[in-house]
Amino acid sequence: MTRADLTNLVARLEGQLVALRARFEAQTRSLARSCTTGSPDSGGIDADRLDRTQLPSYELAFAGAELLAAETVLRESSPASPDLAVRLAVTYAATACQSITARLDQVALDLDADTPMEPARRAELQAIYKLVLSGAALDDTGRLLNESRDEIGAVALSEDLVIAQGQFRRLATEVLAPVASRIHREDLLVPEPILQQFREMGVFGLSIPERYGGSAPDDRDDNLMMIAVTEALSEASLAAGGSLITRPEILSRALLSGGTAAQKEHWLPRIAAGEPLCAIAITEPDFGSDAAGLQLKGTRTEGGWLLNGAKTWCTFAGRAGLLMVVTRTAADRSLGHRGLSVLLVEKPAFDGHAFEFRQSGDSGQRGDSGQSGGRLTGRAIATIGYRGMHSFDLTFENFFVPDANVIGGAAGLGRGFYFTMTGMVGGRLQTAARACGVMRAALLTALRYAADRKVFNAPLGDYSLTRAKLAQMAARFAACRQLTYAVGHQVDAGGGRMEASLIKLFACRSAEWLTREALQIHGGMGYAEETAVSRYFVDARVLSIFEGAEETLAIKVVARSLFEQALKSAAAAA
Numbered sequence: 005m006t007r008a009d010l011t012n013l014v015a016r017l018e019g020q021l022v023a024l025r026a027r028f029e030a031q032t033r034s035l036a037r038s039c040t041t042g043s044p045d046s047g048g049i050d051a052d053r054l055d056r057t058q059l060p061s062y063e064l065a066f067a068g069a070e071l072l073a074a075e076t077v078l079r080e081s082s083p084a085s086p087d088l089a090v091r092l093a094v095t096y097a098a099t100a101c102q103s104i105t106a107r108l109d110q111v112a113l114d115l116d117a118d119t120p121m122e123p124a125r126r127a128e129l130q131a132i133y134k135l136v137l138s139g140a141a142l143d144d145t146g147r148l149l150n151e152s153r154d155e156i157g158a159v160a161l162s163e164d165l166v167i168a169q170g171q172f173r174r175l176a177t178e179v180l181a182p183v184a185s186r187i188h189r190e191d192l193l194v195p196e197p198i199l200q201q202f203r204e205m206g207v208f209g210l211s212i213p214e215r216y217g218g219s220a221p222d223d224r225d226d227n228l229m230m231i232a233v234t235e236a237l238s239e240a241s242l243a244a245g246g247s248l249i250t251r252p253e254i255l256s257r258a259l260l261s262g263g264t265a266a267q268k269e270h271w272l273p274r275i276a277a278g279e280p281l282c283a284i285a286i287t288e289p290d291f292g293s294d295a296a297g298l299q300l301k302g303t304r305t306e307g308g309w310l311l312n313g314a315k316t317w318c319t320f321a322g323r324a325g326l327l328m329v330v331t332r333t334a335a336d337r338s339l340g341h342r343g344l345s346v347l348l349v350e351k352p353a354f355d356g357h358a359f360e361f362r363q364s365g366d367s368g369q370r371g372d373s374g375q376s377g378g379r380l381t382g383r384a385i386a387t388i389g390y391r392g393m394h395s396f397d398l399t400f401e402n403f404f405v406p407d408a409n410v411i412g413g414a415a416g417l418g419r420g421f422y423f424t425m426t427g428m429v430g431g432r433l434q435t436a437a438r439a440c441g442v443m444r445a446a447l448l449t450a451l452r453y454a455a456d457r458k459v460f461n462a463p464l465g466d467y468s469l470t471r472a473k474l475a476q477m478a479a480r481f482a483a484c485r486q487l488t489y490a491v492g493h494q495v496d497a498g499g500g501r502m503e504a505s506l507i508k509l510f511a512c513r514s515a516e517w518l519t520r521e522a523l524q525i526h527g528g529m530g531y532a533e534e535t536a537v538s539r540y541f542v543d544a545r546v547l548s549i550f551e552g553a554e555e556t557l558a559i560k561v562v563a564r565s566l567f568e569q570a571l572k573s574a575a576a577a578a
């Protein structure tokens with residue numbers, strides 16, 4: 005395929021995406037209307053009605069993510085892009101057209117009216133698929149991928165980012181990668197010498213402004229740096245690398261949005277320095293996705309609060325010295341999410357899979373040292389992957405937290421849900437970057453294995469099916485990477501809330517698929533624990549569960565805000 009053919013395909017695919025977006029928007033308006041109460045264009049979204057349209061809402065959210073990814077890769081492929089980059093862009097965009105069409109056809113089943121694709125447009129799409137997605141075309145793209153030395157999914161980065169990414173990739177390769185497999189197989193904590201190197205490299209202060217000891221600029225967010233570092237470390241290990249950044253990311257954003265001046269001065273420099281390390285305790289045994297229902301009880305006592313109840317899945321809670329604990333401080337349960345506050349629990353750091361910390365003093369009362377005799381116990385949950393930090397069940401019994409450790413002080417009571425949510429946009433973006441790191445590791449491993457492994461007397465990578473698979477994997481990875489950085493730009497510019505959720509959905513699901521394909525290319529060796537790709541596979545599986553479980557994120561965040569936007573636009577146009 006010549007360069008002119010590729011340029012022509014980009015333009016044809018852009019035309020198809022315009023038509024698909026028009027159908028997507030029409031369906032969004034139509035579903036939005038079915039989720040309102042009262043007059044169609046005036047009211048907001050009704051939760052019960054939204055729940056009755058879950059499947060089409062879920063499909064619509066994924067279609068929205070794929071549309072955005074396809075539009076982004078085509079926009080990013082300029083005349084200066086290498087041939088491989090443009091080929092991967094058209095491969096992903098054409099694959100997305102297939103998938104979006106299937107999703108919109110599914111959505112249409114729940115609508116009274118739809119504008120299905122005109123026959124001429126369907127024929128044009130078929131012609132494009134033949135040129136881009138046929139076995140022969142994908143084989144050609146796979147051949148180009150094998151021969152090319154270009155970075156897959158390259159994005160234009162500033163010089164600072166290129167330097168930082170190079171430094172962190174070296175750190176990941178030289179320091180973390182050699183122990184990553186042992187951490188996984190023996191279910192170890194990330195070793196202290198590695199944490200120390202991360203501290204020295206500023207890993208924990210990426211979202212903290214310079215004036216508080218971090219490396220983010222004082223006057224704006226720097227999500228691109230956070231993405232570049234996260235991606236580099238996640239490539240060596242998801243849980244012992246890139247995910248270490250998630251905790252300070254969420255806590256520091258909560259402090260920046262709601263903390264008092266004294267709390268910011270006190271905690272942010274310490275968090276940036278990685279002393280103490282921190283953990284986030286939101287999820288409870290009975291409340292995960294439904295965070296507004298959280299029950300861990302905070303009861304007023306002299307000078308502070310006594311915590312009683314359970315948290316679960318608190319990752320890194322043993323090693324951490326500071327826990328961000330979302331607590332119900334209002335006795336009136338009908339307040340829902342408005343009864344929640346964020347309390348900072350200080351504790352000693354423990355290694356191992358279980359710990360117990362007893363405060364001094366009589367139980368339920370403050371002793372002379374301002375302590376309560378309270379108890380905090382933790383027990384690590386055995387998991388199939390994501391090893392390196394341990395995720396804990398926690399039990400609080402009359403655990404005393406002073407008033408000074410309530411984020412926002414008295415004014416912060418009841419505002420904990422909002423403070424937590426301010427960290428979620430960055431958290432979702434960062435999770436997409438984690439997914440990109442794992443995908444890059446899996447893709448490069450699969451490419452190497454396909455070149456080395458001989459089957460039926462020829463390298464696996466010489467077979468057209470393998471080349472086609474690798475081409476599809478590379479195209480999907482490139483789309484995720486380009487969209488992650490593009491959304492990072494948007495968030496830095498003050499927008500991108502919805503897009504952060506879209507890329508989280510898309511990159512996490514893509515990582516699951518891509519690591520599965522990479523494992524499959526390894527045959528039996530892919531299933532062996534000693535092969536890194538088996539770790540990538542089990543690690544990737546968690547990405548769609550945390551930082552907004554896929555279904556909840558798709559329906560309650562993405563679809564809901566798509567519907568709200570659609571209703572607003574319809575009202576403005578009326």
Ligand SMILES: Cc1cc2nc3c(=O)[nH]c(=O)nc-3n(C[C@H](O)[C@H](O)[C@H](O)COP(=O)(O)OP(=O)(O)OC[C@H]3O[C@@H](n4cnc5c(N)ncnc54)[C@H](O)[C@@H]3O)c2cc1C
Binds near residue numbers: 287
């Ligand atoms: C390895 C690991 C590490 C974690 N680390 C942390 C951490 O550090 N701190 C922390 O606070 N939490 C952490 N979590 C918890 C994680 O955030 C929750 O698991 C997640 O929010 C989902 O909550 P849940 O497990 O209670 O699932 P549930 O809320 O019970 O959901 C179960 C399933 O139902 C779906 N679902 C939920 N609501 C609906 C609905 N209305 N309609 C249809 N489907 C729905 C969900 O998407 C999910 O697929 C971690 C989890 C894991 C697995």
